[in-house]
Amino acid sequence: MHCPFCRHPDSRVIDSRTSDDGLSIRRRRQCPQCGGRFSTIETASLNVIKRSGVVEPFSREKVMSGVRKACQGRPVTEGDLALLAQAVEEAVRQTGASQVDTNEIGLAILGPLRELDEVAYLRFASVYQAFESLEDFESSIAALRADHASRPAPRAD
Numbered sequence: 274m275h276c277p278f279c280r281h282p283d284s285r286v287i288d289s290r291t292s293d294d295g296l297s298i299r300r301r302r303q304c305p306q307c308g309g310r311f312s313t314i315e316t317a318s319l320n321v322i323k324r325s326g327v328v329e330p331f332s333r334e335k336v337m338s339g340v341r342k343a344c345q346g347r348p349v350t351e352g353d354l355a356l357l358a359q360a361v362e363e364a365v366r367q368t369g370a371s372q373v374d375t376n377e378i379g380l381a382i383l384g385p386l387r388e389l390d391e392v393a394y395l396r397f398a399s400v401y402q403a404f405e406s407l408e409d410f411e412s413s414i415a416a417l418r419a420d421h422a423s424r425p426a427p428r429a430d
């Protein structure tokens with residue numbers, strides 16, 4: 274990183290801070306030659322390999338549109354979808370990979386979608402995991418039920 278003031282080719286990092294969304298790192302730097310201070314923001318790129326082999330940048334909007342279909346008629350808002358897409362991006366980035374396939378994106382969607390709306394989750398999972406029979410639905414529902422049973426009962430407000 275060249276100093277923007279004197280073009281000195283080196284700089285010293287004096288402070289690093291991760292952004293609130295965890296997606297970028299802001300570094301305060303100081304030039305050892307002129308003492309000038311500047312900051313840089315580093316955002317790791319994240320690409321998705323589609324089934325066709327095409328590579329494209331990760332897009333929260335694509336995650337939202339994929340999930341939106343499964344949420345039709347459900348009490349899910351655009352804000353919920355935006356939060357879900359953010360959670361998906363954070364989960365995928367946390368793996369440290371710069372390139373993931375659509376399969377991994379689908380897997381990352383399942384968890385937060387299940388928290389958001391179980392019917393939408395079942396719809397999404399049935400398409401994504403290519404459910405072939407009623408048994409597939411039954412085993413997914415059984416897994417949801419078992420989870421409910423192991424959770425503390427929700428407080429009655």
Ligand SMILES: [Zn+2]
Nearest residue numbers: 276279304307
């Ligand atoms: Zn400088």
